[in-house]
Amino acid sequence: MxxxxxxxxxxTIALGAxxxxxxxxxxxxxxxxxxxxxxxxxxxxxxxxxxxxxxxxxxxxxxxxxxxxxxxxxxxxxxxxxxxxxxxxxxxxxxxxxxxxxxxxxxxxxxxxxxxxxxxxxxxxxxxxxxxxxxxxxxxxxxxxxxxxTAPMRVNAMTSAMKEAGDLGTRVYSINQNYSWGQDVQAAINAAAEKGGYEVVDEVLHDVNKIQDFAPFVARIKAANPDSVITGNWSNDLLLLMKATGDAGLDVTFGTAYLDQPGNIANAGETALGHYIANNYDNTAGxxxxxxxxxxxxxxxxxxxxxxxxxxxxxxxxxxxxxxxxxxxxxxxxxxxxxxxxxxxxxxxxxxxxxxxxxxxRPVVVSRVVENARYPADDTSMGFEAVKVVPGEQAIYPVQDSCDMKRPG
Amino acid sequence: MTNMRNILLIAAVLVALVAVPPFLGLGWQNALVNILIASLFALAFNLLSGQAGLLSFGHAAYFGMGAFATLHLMLAIEDGLSFPTPLLPLAGAAMGLLIGVVAGFFATMRSGVYFALVTLAIAELFHSLTPHLQGFFGGESGISSMRMPWQGFVFGTVLEVYYLTLFWVVLSVMALWAYTRTPFGRLTLALRDNEQRVRFLGYNAHTSKVIIFAVSAMFSGVAGGLQAISNETANYALFSSHISAQVVLQTFVGGATIFFGPVVGAVSFTLFAYLVSDLTRSWLFYQGLIFVLVMLFAPTGIGGVVQHHLRNVRRDDWLLLAGPYALAATGGVLIAGAVIYLTETVAVLFGEEYAVQIRNAEGSLPAYEMFGAWWEPFGIATWLVPVVLLAAGGAILVKSRGNILKCWEKMGREVGEGAHEPAAPGVAK
CATH class of the missing domain: 3.40.50.2300 (Response regulator)
Known part of the structure; x- marks a missing residue:
C-alpha cells in the first residue's frame, strides 16, 4: 500500500502542471x-x-x-x-x-x-x-x-430460439476457432446442452483464419451426422466453412454469431439461407x-x-x-x-x-437468413429476419467467480 | 579530425537526449521511448543483416521472447521477489541469447535465401504456437504486470521509463559499437564478404555465425524487454511478421551498410508513424512510398546519403551545391504535395462519408472539403492543382538533377577517385 x-x-506532482x-x-x-x-x-x-x-x-x-x-x-x-x-x-x-x-x-x-x-x-x-x-x-x-x-448469452439465446423453431434437432456439432472466444463458445454449447435437449456429437477447435480448405472438417461433420452446427467462427473461417458444407451437399442448420459481418451474405450466396445468428440487435426486431x-x-x-x-x-x-x-x-x-x-x-x-x-x-436477438428480406444485406435479395428476442434477464449468466472488483472510494 | 567531430556530435546528441525530454509533453516523451527501442532493435538486427550479411526475416521472435521473459520477471517482482527494476532488461537479454543460440544453430546451417526462410519459419512457429500456450504466454490476450518502485524510483511516469530506456539503449549501442572494433567484429564482416576464405583461414564459420546470431538476438531481447517495461504487457502479436518486416524496412531505409544507418531509419519511421498515423488513414501508403523511393534512388539508405556528404564535407564546394539542392528540395516538395493531394482526394471521393453525401444529393457529385477548402469533383481548379504541382515539380527536379550531377562531377575531378568510393559497409567514420 x-x-x-x-x-x-x-x-500528483507530475499532473500538477x-x-x-x-x-x-x-x-x-x-x-x-x-x-x-x-x-x-x-x-x-x-x-x-x-x-x-x-x-x-x-x-x-x-x-x-x-x-x-x-x-x-x-x-x-x-x-x-x-x-x-x-x-x-x-x-x-x-x-x-x-x-x-x-x-x-x-x-x-x-x-x-x-x-x-x-x-x-x-x-x-x-x-x-x-x-x-x-x-x-x-x-x-x-x-x-x-x-x-458474451458467448453464453449468444449460445443460450440461439439454442432456445432454434429449438422453438424446430431447427435445432437433438444432435449438435460444435466447431470453433482455437482461442479464447472459440473455447468460450464451445463451453457455452456444452453448458446449454441439457436445457436445449440436445447432445453434442463432436467438438472441434481449429486454427484461427489459417485454414483454406474446410473439406476435411466437413467430412468429419458429415460422419457425426448432426442436425445443426453451432459455431462462433468469424470472417473467412465462417465463410469457408459454410461454403464447404454447401459444396458437400450437407443438410444442416448453422447457428452463428457473426454471419452479419458485411460481405458474408453476398459471399455465401444461397448457402446462407435458413441459417441463424444470435446478436445484439436486428433491424427487423423492434x-x-x-x-x-x-x-x-x-x-x-x-x-x-x-x-x-x-x-x-x-x-x-x-x-x-x-x-x-x-x-x-x-x-x-x-x-x-x-x-x-x-x-x-x-x-x-x-x-x-x-x-x-x-x-x-441486454436482450439477444436471434434471426434467420431469408429470401426477399425487408432489409437486404450486401445488395443481395437476402437478409435477416428476427425469429426471437430473448430478454436480458433470460440471456444473462451468473457473475464469474474470478471477478474481484475494487470500487472507488 | 573526423573522429573528434563525431565524438562532439554524439556528445551533443546525448546531452540533448538527457536534457530536453522533461520539457516535452507526454506524447513526445512516449514517442521518444518508442524511437529508442526501435533504434536498438534495428541496430541489433543490422549486426546480423548488414554486418554478417545474414538477412533475417524473423527477428520478431527474439524481440518478443525478450519481452515475455522481462514480463515474467516483472510478475515475479510483483509477487515479492527482490530484484532491482532497472535491471529488468537483463532477463530479455538472457532469453534473447538463449533462443538466439538455439535458433541460430539451425538457421545458420544455411545461408542466403534459405537462411531467411528458416528465420521466417522460426518466427512463424512462435507466432502460431504462443496463443495456445496459456501458461507462459497467456493465450492471445497475453500477460501483463506493473512496474514496481525501486530505491525511491516509482517508474510510474513516462519520463522515468524514458530515462531507464535511454540508459539501456545507450549502453547497448556502445556495446554494439565496441563489438565492431573487436577482431571478432572484423571476422563478422569477413564472413559476409567471403565465407569460404574465412573457413580456409582456419575459423569455424558455423560456430562464428551462431555467436553473431546469438549476440544479435540478445540485443533484440533487450529491446523487447524495454518495450515490455514501457507497455507493461506482452502478447503473441509481438511475434507477428509485421514486426519482423518493420525492422527490415527501417534498417534498409536508414542504410544497412553504415553502423548508425538503422538508427536513422528507426527514428524516421517511428516519428513518421507518430506524426502522421492519426492525421490520415493513408499513412501506411505514404510509408510504403517512402520505402520504394529510397530503395530506388538511394539504395544505401538515408544514412548512406548522409555519410556520402559527410565524407566530402571538407571540400569547399558546398556553396556550389546549396543552390541546386534547394531547387531539388523545392521540386520534391511540389511533387510530394501533388501526391498527397491526389491520395487524399481519392480517399475522400471513395470514402464512406462522401458516399452518403452522393446519396443525399441524389446521384450528383457534391463539393467536398479538404485542406480547409472546398473542391468540386469536376471543377477545373480541382484537377489543375495536382497537374501544375506535378509538372512544375518534375521540371524543377529534372533540371536540378543535372546541375547536382555537374557539381559532383566537378568535385570528383578535383579530388580524384575518392569521391565516389562506396561507403565502407558496417564501419562508421
Whole structure:
C-alpha cells in the first residue's frame, strides 16, 4: 500500500502542471483504422460519431461539445498500448474500443494501471465489442464496462430460439476457432446442452483464419451426422466453412454469431439461407424508426457492430444527463457511477449494467437468413429476419467467480 | 579530425537526449521511448543483416521472447521477489541469447535465401504456437504486470521509463559499437564478404555465425524487454511478421551498410508513424512510398546519403551545391504535395462519408472539403492543382538533377577517385 501512496504522490506532482479550467469531455476511439481489419474498425468509429453527434446536438456536456478523437491501433495490442498513452497525453476521459478481445485486454489493463497511478484523473473504458469472458472475469475492474454480449448469452439465446423453431434437432456439432472466444463458445454449447435437449456429437477447435480448405472438417461433420452446427467462427473461417458444407451437399442448420459481418451474405450466396445468428440487435426486431434515423445520417441501415455501439453511446449520454460538473473539472468516476445506474431503452428492450462485473444485461436477438428480406444485406435479395428476442434477464449468466472488483472510494 | 567531430556530435546528441525530454509533453516523451527501442532493435538486427550479411526475416521472435521473459520477471517482482527494476532488461537479454543460440544453430546451417526462410519459419512457429500456450504466454490476450518502485524510483511516469530506456539503449549501442572494433567484429564482416576464405583461414564459420546470431538476438531481447517495461504487457502479436518486416524496412531505409544507418531509419519511421498515423488513414501508403523511393534512388539508405556528404564535407564546394539542392528540395516538395493531394482526394471521393453525401444529393457529385477548402469533383481548379504541382515539380527536379550531377562531377575531378568510393559497409567514420 505504501508503494501506491508513493506512486500517487509522484503522479500528483507530475499532473500538477494541468491548468484548472473547464475542459470538454474527450472520447478516444482506439480502433484498427488502417490495414486488414479497417472495415470493422470504421464501423465502430462511425457509430460512435453518430451517437456523439446526437449528444452535441442536444447541447453537449459540461458546457462544451463532446470531442471524439480517433486513434489507429494498426490492428495490434502494441499499437493500442502506444495509442492509449497518446490518448492520455491528449487528455482523453473515455476510451471506446471493440474490434478485438486481445486489444481490449490490453486497454483494460492500461486503464487500470493508469487509474491507480493517477487518482483524480481516471479514464473510463467502454468496451463495445470484445467478448472474452476474462474481461468481466479475471480482468474485471470498475472502470471497464462491456456493452455487448458474451458467448453464453449468444449460445443460450440461439439454442432456445432454434429449438422453438424446430431447427435445432437433438444432435449438435460444435466447431470453433482455437482461442479464447472459440473455447468460450464451445463451453457455452456444452453448458446449454441439457436445457436445449440436445447432445453434442463432436467438438472441434481449429486454427484461427489459417485454414483454406474446410473439406476435411466437413467430412468429419458429415460422419457425426448432426442436425445443426453451432459455431462462433468469424470472417473467412465462417465463410469457408459454410461454403464447404454447401459444396458437400450437407443438410444442416448453422447457428452463428457473426454471419452479419458485411460481405458474408453476398459471399455465401444461397448457402446462407435458413441459417441463424444470435446478436445484439436486428433491424427487423423492434421499432423501425431507429434504423431509418441512422440511415438518414450515415447512408446505410445499422449493421454488424454498429447498433451495440450506438446503444453504448446512448447509455453514456443518459449517464451524462445525471452528472453535472458546472463547467468544472470532469470526474470520470462520477460518470462511471452514473453509468452503473442507467437503464437504456433500445428498440429491442432495455440494457442495464450489472454492478458486480460491469457486464450489461441486454436482450439477444436471434434471426434467420431469408429470401426477399425487408432489409437486404450486401445488395443481395437476402437478409435477416428476427425469429426471437430473448430478454436480458433470460440471456444473462451468473457473475464469474474470478471477478474481484475494487470500487472507488 | 573526423573522429573528434563525431565524438562532439554524439556528445551533443546525448546531452540533448538527457536534457530536453522533461520539457516535452507526454506524447513526445512516449514517442521518444518508442524511437529508442526501435533504434536498438534495428541496430541489433543490422549486426546480423548488414554486418554478417545474414538477412533475417524473423527477428520478431527474439524481440518478443525478450519481452515475455522481462514480463515474467516483472510478475515475479510483483509477487515479492527482490530484484532491482532497472535491471529488468537483463532477463530479455538472457532469453534473447538463449533462443538466439538455439535458433541460430539451425538457421545458420544455411545461408542466403534459405537462411531467411528458416528465420521466417522460426518466427512463424512462435507466432502460431504462443496463443495456445496459456501458461507462459497467456493465450492471445497475453500477460501483463506493473512496474514496481525501486530505491525511491516509482517508474510510474513516462519520463522515468524514458530515462531507464535511454540508459539501456545507450549502453547497448556502445556495446554494439565496441563489438565492431573487436577482431571478432572484423571476422563478422569477413564472413559476409567471403565465407569460404574465412573457413580456409582456419575459423569455424558455423560456430562464428551462431555467436553473431546469438549476440544479435540478445540485443533484440533487450529491446523487447524495454518495450515490455514501457507497455507493461506482452502478447503473441509481438511475434507477428509485421514486426519482423518493420525492422527490415527501417534498417534498409536508414542504410544497412553504415553502423548508425538503422538508427536513422528507426527514428524516421517511428516519428513518421507518430506524426502522421492519426492525421490520415493513408499513412501506411505514404510509408510504403517512402520505402520504394529510397530503395530506388538511394539504395544505401538515408544514412548512406548522409555519410556520402559527410565524407566530402571538407571540400569547399558546398556553396556550389546549396543552390541546386534547394531547387531539388523545392521540386520534391511540389511533387510530394501533388501526391498527397491526389491520395487524399481519392480517399475522400471513395470514402464512406462522401458516399452518403452522393446519396443525399441524389446521384450528383457534391463539393467536398479538404485542406480547409472546398473542391468540386469536376471543377477545373480541382484537377489543375495536382497537374501544375506535378509538372512544375518534375521540371524543377529534372533540371536540378543535372546541375547536382555537374557539381559532383566537378568535385570528383578535383579530388580524384575518392569521391565516389562506396561507403565502407558496417564501419562508421
Amino acid at each position: 505504501k508503494k501506491f501512496a508513493a506512486l500517487a504522490a509522484v503522479s 494541468h491548468a484548472v479550467q473547464a475542459e470538454p469531455l474527450k472520447i478516444g476511439i482506439i480502433e484498427s483504422l488502417s490495414g486488414a481489419q479497417t472495415s470493422s474498425g470504421r464501423l465502430y468509429a462511425t457509430a460512435v460519431q453518430y451517437g456523439v453527434d446526437k449528444i452535441n446536438a442536444a447541447g453537449g456536456f459540461n458546457g462544451e461539445d463532446v470531442q471524439v478523437i480517433e486513434y489507429d491501433n494498426a490492428g495490434g495490442s502494441t499499437g493500442a498500448a502506444d495509442k492509449f498513452k497518446q490518448a492520455v497525453a491528449d487528455g482523453v476521459n473515455i476510451v471506446i474500443q471493440g474490434a478485438s478481445s486481445a486489444i481490449a485486454g490490453q486497454i483494460t489493463e492500461d486503464v487500470r494501471k493508469h487509474n491507480l497511478r493517477n487518482p483524480g484523473k481516471e479514464i473510463l473504458f467502454i468496451n463495445v465489442g470484445a467478448e472474452a469472458m476474462e474481461l468481466t472475469g479475471d480482468k474485471c475492474q470498475f472502470y471497464h464496462f462491456r456493452f455487448t454480449t 421499432d423501425a424508426s431507429f434504423a431509418e434515423e441512422y440511415k438518414a445520417a450515415s447512408g446505410h441501415y445499422p449493421l454488424f457492430v454498429e447498433p451495440q455501439t450506438i446503444f453504448a453511446v446512448g447509455a453514456l449520454s443518459q449517464a451524462l444527463e445525471g452528472v453535472d460538473f458546472a463547467g468544472g473539472d470532469i470526474d470520470v468516476s462520477k460518470i462511471a457511477l452514473a453509468l452503473e445506474d442507467v437503464t437504456y431503452e433500445t428498440p429491442v428492450g432495455p440494457i442495464a449494467v450489472r454492478k458486480e462485473d460491469h457486464q450489461t444485461i
